[in-house]
Amino acid sequence: MKAAVCREFGKPLSLEDIDLLPAGPGEVTVDIKACAICHSDIFFIDGAWGGTLPAVYGHEAAGVVRSVGAGVTAVKPGQPVVVTLIRSCGHCISCMQGVPVSCEGEVPLDSASVLTSKSGERLVQGMETGAFAEAVTVHESQIVAMPTDMGFDVGSLLACGVITGYGAVANTAKVPPGATVVVIGAGGVGLNTVQGAAIAGARTIVALDISDVKLETALRFGATHAVQAAGDDAIEKVRGLTGGRGADYVFVTVGAKPAFQQAFPMAARGGAIVLVGMPPSGVMAEVDPGTVAASNQRILGSKMGTSRIGVDIPNLISLYRQGRLKLDELITNRYPLDGINEALASTKRGEALRNVILF
Known part of the structure; x- marks a missing residue:
């Protein structure tokens, strides 16, 4: 599949073919349809928060479930979903207290990237997502179902900003x-x-x-x-x-x-x-x-707004449908994946509220 890979901080991303491991137990593979660009992606790409390269960034996404691993029951193949970076184990103290954004536990994806180059080189799954790519495999805690009649570009905004x-x-x-x-x-x-x-x-x-x-x-x-x-x-x-x-x-x-x-x-x-x-x-x-x-x-x-995505995202979708929450107005421009460097540059210059990559 095609993905935008960062191999040197501060340099333009390059489009490369990479391999994505299938969903394991408790995991979901999603074909990405839209990924909005957040300033956090730019900070990481520029090395402002450190990190390890090569990596695939992008974390504000929506798409369609391709497959689910053993034990996943909340979503099924063919279902449209919002994909977030909020990964939680569900059983640590923070999760049990209802603060999954402060999760102190681990899941298998925390220690084993699902991305590799064609030569077998491991690629970092940036911000636990790596959605500047045609597909992602993430933990089930990162997924929330979205309505079938909601645009993926609009849905992607709910993942972070x-x-x-x-x-x-x-x-x-x-x-x-x-x-x-x-x-x-x-x-x-x-x-x-x-x-x-x-x-x-x-x-x-x-x-x-x-x-x-x-x-x-x-x-x-x-x-x-x-x-x-x-x-x-x-x-x-x-x-x-x-x-x-x-x-x-x-x-x-x-x-x-x-x-x-x-x-x-x-x-x-x-x-x-x-x-x-x-x-x-x-x-x-x-x-x-x-x-x-x-x-x-x-x-x-x-x-991340101390969010509980399973509660907050459905509530925000309801507010949007009531006309009380503006989402369409947040999108400045839409780009194909091969226009990602232009989209990032526009965001960095402060010209956009949200630029969205469409697949």
């Missing part, structure tokens, strides 16, 4: 109706954070970004106000829009140090700073712990 942004609001922060919310970053994840806050009934939703175009988009996705993040008076503007006290919840959805530093003075007393975006390894932010303690503030980490 949507559940990460929406889940940060609904699961991690549990934003109540009437709250004031600030969202720093109006990219794909940020817009879904804005949507999540609007659906939760937040009274004030302030979006910040350095792109005026993205700020205009945030207003269409439910933000009540838009503030230019690069302005010297951004903090003062946010405080002015929140009655002078700051926001109850400040979500940082981009992996940039200035955004983290900017978040704390925007939070109200008793407020929460929710860290959603992940910067490259080694980026440090400075916090005055005395101020955080004296203001009774909270710092919350939110990995």
